[in-house]
Amino acid sequence: MARLHFFDLDGTLIRGSAAPVEISRQLGLLSEVGALERDLATGRIDPPEYAVRVHALWSGLTEEHVTAAFVSAPWLAGIEEVWREIRERGDYCAVISLSPSFFVERLLGWGAHAAHGSVFPEVPFTRPVDPAGILTASAKVTVAERLRAEFGVRREDCVAYGDSMSDVELFAAVPVSVAVNADRHLTGLATHMYTGGDLREAYALAEVKRH
Numbered sequence: 512m513a514r515l516h517f518f519d520l521d522g523t524l525i526r527g528s529a530a531p532v533e534i535s536r537q538l539g540l541l542s543e544v545g546a547l548e549r550d551l552a553t554g555r556i557d558p559p560e561y562a563v564r565v566h567a568l569w570s571g572l573t574e575e576h577v578t579a580a581f582v583s584a585p586w587l588a589g590i591e592e593v594w595r596e597i598r599e600r601g602d603y604c605a606v607i608s609l610s611p612s613f614f615v616e617r618l619l620g621w622g623a624h625a626a627h628g629s630v631f632p633e634v635p636f637t638r639p640v641d642p643a644g645i646l647t648a649s650a651k652v653t654v655a656e657r658l659r660a661e662f663g664v665r666r667e668d669c670v671a672y673g674d675s676m677s678d679v680e681l682f683a684a685v686p687v688s689v690a691v692n693a694d695r696h697l698t699g700l701a702t703h704m705y706t707g708g709d710l711r712e713a714y715a716l717a718e719v720k721r722h
Contacts, residue, residue, distance in 0.1 A: 513602050515664040516717070517655050517681060520608035520615060520628075522674035523691045525584050526708060530610035531565055533580040534572065543568055558609055559642035562629055566640040574634050581617050587691075589711035594622035596714075603662045607654050609646045609677055624662070627654050648677045652684050670717045673697065689713050 521529035535544035547564055550556045556564070597604045605625040608615045615628030630644030646654070659669060669685040671678065676696040682688040683700070690701035691713050703716040 512668050513662070513664050514597075514600075514668045514670060515659055515662055516597060516602065516604045516714075517658075517669065517671045517685070518604065518606045518623075519671075519673035519675075519678050519681075519691075520606055520610055520618075522694075523672055523678075524587055524590060524606070524618075524710070526587055526692055528585055530580070530584070530608070530614040533584045534569065534577060534611075534614065535565075536583075537576040537580045538569065538571060540568055558629070558647050559645040562611075562631070562640050562645040563642060566631065566636065570636065572634050572636065577614060577617075577634055581614060587708055587710040587713075589709050589714075591621045593710045593714045598622060598624075603658075603664065605655075605658050607646075607651045607658075607681070609648075609651075625658055627658075648680050651677065652680050655681060655684065672713060672717075687717055689717050 518524055531544055532541070532548065535541055544565065547561055551558070551561045594604050603624045606615055606618050606623050606627065608628045610628050611631040612628035613631055613634055616626045618626045629646045631640055632638040659666060667686050670687045671681045671685045672689045672691050673681060674691050674693045674697070679696055679700065682697065688701045689703045689705055690697040691705050693701065693704065705713040705716055
C-alpha cells in the first residue's frame with residue numbers, strides 16, 4: 512500500500528527558522544517579526560491575527576525578496592532526494608504549513624505532490640489578507656485528511672514530520688510520526704525523535720515502521 516508523508520515547514524524542513532523570519536530578514540524587519548513570533552508562540556495572538564499583522568509588515572515585499580528568502584533559508588539537506596525516493600516508491604509527499612502559500616508552494620518545484628500554506632494574496636500585495644484562509648493547527652489535520660482521501664491512502668499508512676505545538680494534532684492523527692529538531696511540545700508524542708541537519712536521516716527512521 513502507498514504511504515503519504517506530511518511535512519511541516521517552519522522548524523522542520525527549515526532548521527531553526529521559519530519562512531516569515533527569512534522573508535523579514537530580506538526586508539530588514541527581523542526585530543519586528545520576532546515580536547510577532549513571540550506573541551504567536553505565547554498565545555497573545557492567533558494565526559489569523561498574526562497573518563494580518565505580518566501582511567501589513569510586508570507592505571514593500573516583492574518576488575525578488577521571496578526568492579532570496581527561499582534560496583538562503585537554512586534548509587535541511589536531502590529534501591529533494593527524499594522526495595524523489597518517495598515518488599520512486601509510489602508513495603506521496605505533501606507539505607502543510609501555517610506559513611504563506613506563496614512561499615510554501617515553491618516546494619512543488621522540489622518534488623512535493625502537494626504544498627499547502629496559509630492563503631495570502633499575490634506578491635506584491637494589492638489586496639488584504641483574508642483571515643479565513645489562514646491555517647491553524649487543527650486545519651493542518653483537515654488538509655491532511657483531504658489529501659489522504661485524494662491520494663487514496665489509508666490513515667494507517669500516513670507519516671507526519673514536525674517540530675512544535677502546531678504539529679501536535681497532526682501527530683495524534685497518524686500512526687507514525689518523526690519529531691525533527693523538536694521542542695518540548697512533541698516530547699513523548701512522536702514515534703521517533705531526530706536531531707540533525709539531514710532529512711534523509713529522519714526519513715530513514717520513519718521507514719523502520721514501514722509495513
